[in-house]
Amino acid sequence: MSKSLLEITTGHYLVLSFILFTIGLVGVMVRRNVLVVLMSIELIMNAVNINLVAFSRQLGDLSGNVFAIFVITVAAGEAAIGLGLIIALFRLKNSVQIDDVREMNG
Amino acid sequence: MPSFLSSFFDAGPAIVFWVLALTAVTAAVWVVAAKSPIHSALFLLLTFLAVAGIFILTGAEFVGAVQILVYAGGIMVLFLFVIMLVNIEETAKLSAFHKETRWAGVLAALLLIAVAYGLASGSKMLHGPSDPKSLQTIPAEMGSIAGKMAGTSPGNSQAVGMVLYGRYLVPFEVASILLLVAMIGAIVMGKKKLESEEVDR
Numbered sequence: 001m002s003k004s005l006l007e008i009t010t011g012h013y014l015v016l017s018f019i020l021f022t023i024g025l026v027g028v029m030v031r032r033n034v035l036v037v038l039m040s041i042e043l044i045m046n047a048v049n050i051n052l053v054a055f056s057r058q059l060g061d062l063s064g065n066v067f068a069i070f071v072i073t074v075a076a077g078e079a080a081i082g083l084g085l086i087i088a089l090f091r092l093k094n095s096v097q098i099d100d101v102r103e104m105n106g
Numbered sequence: 107m108p109s110f111l112s113s114f115f116d117a118g119p120a121i122v123f124w125v126l127a128l129t130a131v132t133a134a135v136w137v138v139a140a141k142s143p144i145h146s147a148l149f150l151l152l153t154f155l156a157v158a159g160i161f162i163l164t165g166a167e168f169v170g171a172v173q174i175l176v177y178a179g180g181i182m183v184l185f186l187f188v189i190m191l192v193n194i195e196e197t198a199k200l201s202a203f204h205k206e207t208r209w210a211g212v213l214a215a216l217l218l219i220a221v222a223y224g225l226a227s228g229s230k231m232l233h234g235p236s237d238p239k240s241l242q243t244i245p246a247e248m249g250s251i252a253g254k255m256a257g258t259s260p261g262n263s264q265a266v267g268m269v270l271y272g273r274y275l276v277p278f279e280v281a282s283i284l285l286l287v288a289m290i291g292a293i294v295m296g297k298k299k300l301e302s303e304e305v306d307r
Binding site (some may be wrong): 007012016019025027032072079099 | 119120125130131134135137138143146147150153154157161162163164165166168169172173176177180181184185188189191192203209210211214215217218221225253262265267269270273274277279281284285287288289291292293295296
């Protein structure tokens with residue numbers, strides 16, 4: 001096996017984080033269901049956390065860990081608010097498809 | 107011990123990394139690709155668990171534990187609950203995807219090129235090995251109690267706690283206010299209109 005397979009460096013974590021980020025971004029753009037869009041945003045936040053933790057390890061500084069915990073906090077709040085919005089939207093429109101919400105489209 | 111066995115055990119963390127990374131990426135693809143939101147949510151759970159394993163692998167055990175508790179335990183239950191609540195018969199004639207998927211593909215390809223360029227031309231620092239031991243020790247500039255323990259190796263959770271309640275005490279308290287605001291907002295949006303309010307309209 002080659003060395004790049006056996007020795008895991010910060011670069012590996014960055015590539016993994018980037019792949020997860022891109023999958024989340026594509027999910028936000030292509031899905032119609034608001035719930036899956038929200039899940040894709042959670043994927044993006046997870047990708048950011050991998051970045052923070054990887055650089056925390058690289059630099060030997062715990063601040064990255066602490067910031068990852070703050071990102072998790074914000075993600076929890078965001079999920080609560082987003083799901084509350086989805087329930088309000090469902091009550092109003094009887095649908096969770098984003099194509100059904102185009103009042104501000106002009 | 108035969109040499110191939112010892113090299114296998116040396117490669118242990120790398121094998122764990124590759125297994126977890128492949129699991130996370132495959133499950134993340136299925137989060138976006140699965141038709142049913144329930145399937146998406148369960149694949150998202152798998153992604154969260156794999157990412158928690160990655161955190162533990164980097165030496166950030168506390169973040170990994172928080173990831174499992176908050177994401178896999180809290181947020182996923184919330185998601186599944188809301189999916190059950192709003193799950194209606196999906197209109198079969200509509201596809202689960204937008205028509206404009208090619209723009210997403212173009213954007214993803216541009217991002218891929220940008221990050222590949224950045225990694226290729228990046229400093230050598232990114233390719234050097236790193237030392238997770240430093241995440242186990244309390245920084246020396248902490249307060250009086252931590253000062254006595256500074257430089258010792260009490261484990262990641264205790265070190266994170268010292269930093270969280272020391273240098274980041276004010277952001278920590280602000281985060282609690284953020285959670286309070288999010289809770290009040292979710293309750294206000296989720297509650298039904300009272301009859302007295304509807305009479306006023």
